[in-house]
Amino acid sequence: MALLNILTYPDPRLNKVAKPVAQIDERIRTLVADMLETMYEAKGVGLAATQVDVHERLLVMDVSDERNEPLVVINPRVVWKSDEIVLGDEGCLSVPGFSGDVERYAEIHIECENERGDTYKIEATELLAVCIQHEMDHLMGKVYVEYLSPLKRGRIKTKLLKEAKEAERDAA
Numbered sequence: 001m002a003l004l005n006i007l008t009y010p011d012p013r014l015n016k017v018a019k020p021v022a023q024i025d026e027r028i029r030t031l032v033a034d035m036l037e038t039m040y041e042a043k044g045v046g047l048a049a050t051q052v053d054v055h056e057r058l059l060v061m062d063v064s065d066e067r068n069e070p071l072v073v074i075n076p077r078v079v080w081k082s083d084e085i086v087l088g089d090e091g092c093l094s095v096p097g098f099s100g101d102v103e104r105y106a107e108i109h110i111e112c113e114n115e116r117g118d119t120y121k122i123e124a125t126e127l128l129a130v131c132i133q134h135e136m137d138h139l140m141g142k143v144y145v146e147y148l149s150p151l152k153r154g155r156i157k158t159k160l161l162k163e164a165k166e167a168e169r170d171a172a
């Protein structure tokens with residue numbers, strides 16, 4: 001097992017569009033284990049492969065309080081979404097220290113594969129529904145800050161770029 005580096009906004013690699021996972025093999029199973037370890041260590045409820053600079057359609061989630069219900073989602077397909085929309089405050093491991101309101105479908109059903117290659121369905125509501133949409137956006141190269149006002153997005157971008165420069169300077 002290994003901890004993976006999480007890319008920080010506005011890293012352009014967060015805007016790459018992921019390709020389908022062609023084969024669910026040992027490489028993918030190792031990536032899944034490492035992504036789960038990275039997500040739990042970072043105390044996130046989800047992590048998309050894009051965030052660890054792997055541009056394949058794969059994400060992990062755990063919205064349980066006990067942090068013992070990992071979900072592995074490979075090649076997700078949306079099969080149904082509600083007409084109802086909800087507004088919620090979202091954070092992102094790639095946008096540390098910020099949050100913002102985003103509109104999402106209240107309920108969404110997806111079909112996908114797990115790390116063994118079995119196809120299954122998730123009927124998601126509440127935080128799980130929000131998280132799935134947030135992670136599927138990552139796979140499309142989209143970070144939630146792109147839904148915020150240009151003013152708020154600009155402030156976030158400036159602050160994170162400044163922090164990245166300071167971290168680079170301190171490392172030197």
Ligand code: GNR
Nearest residue numbers: 044045046047090091092093134
């Ligand atoms: O940990 C996370 N919390 C969260 C809260 C509200 C809406 C979405 C999320 S996902 C986020 C982890 C993350 O960045 N996943 O890509």
Ligand code: NI
Nearest residue numbers: 091092093094
């Ligand atoms: Ni995120």
